[in-house]
Amino acid sequence: PTCGLAITESERVLPSVLARINRLLEQLNLANEPLVIRMTGCPNGCVRPYLAELGFVGSGPGAYQVWMGGTPDGTRLAQPYVDKLTLEDLEAxxxxxxxxxxxxxxxxxxxGLFCNRVGAEKLQAICDKFVSIQEKK
Known part of the structure; x- marks a missing residue:
């Protein structure tokens, strides 16, 4: 990490994370969708991941909390959905x-607006299915 407070990488891995997300969006025919993505190496949140439509917050070595539902204009906070996502599992x-x-x-x-409209309960159910599958590995 480049910041002394970071508990995992962010600045150095963000370019590859963005490229991977963009490839996934392209594969799903969502390539033209604007998406505010922010990533930080610790919960201090200096890059404001809690306002992003999709935010990654370092939660341990090589692991990130995933926050979703912030708005591009910063009027709504994102909510946490997963505590420890590894980058290996990003696309899945x-x-x-x-x-x-x-x-x-x-x-x-x-x-971000979609996340808020469909609600945390529905999105959490999708996230929980992923976590359940990962725990069985």
Whole structure:
């Protein structure tokens, strides 16, 4: 980590994380969707991941909390959905969420607004399925 307070990488891995997310969005025909993504190496949140539509917050060596539902204009905070996502599982975690977004969004609805409209309970159920599968590995 480049920051002395960070508990995991953020600045050095963010370019590859963004490239991987962009590839996934492209595969799902969502490539033109604007998406505010922020990543920080610790819970201090200096890059404001709690306002992002999709935020990653360092929660341990090589692990990140996933926050979703912030708004691009910063008027709504994201909510935490997963405590310890490894980057190895990034696409496997995000794909079902992005597919749900694609299938159920209102026309031109941004990801953060979608997360708030469908509600934390529905998104948490999708996240919990992923966590359950990972725990069985």
């Amino acid at each position: 975690f995000l794909e079902p969420i992005f597919l749900h977004f694609k299938a159920n969004r209102d026309m031109h609805e941004r990801f």
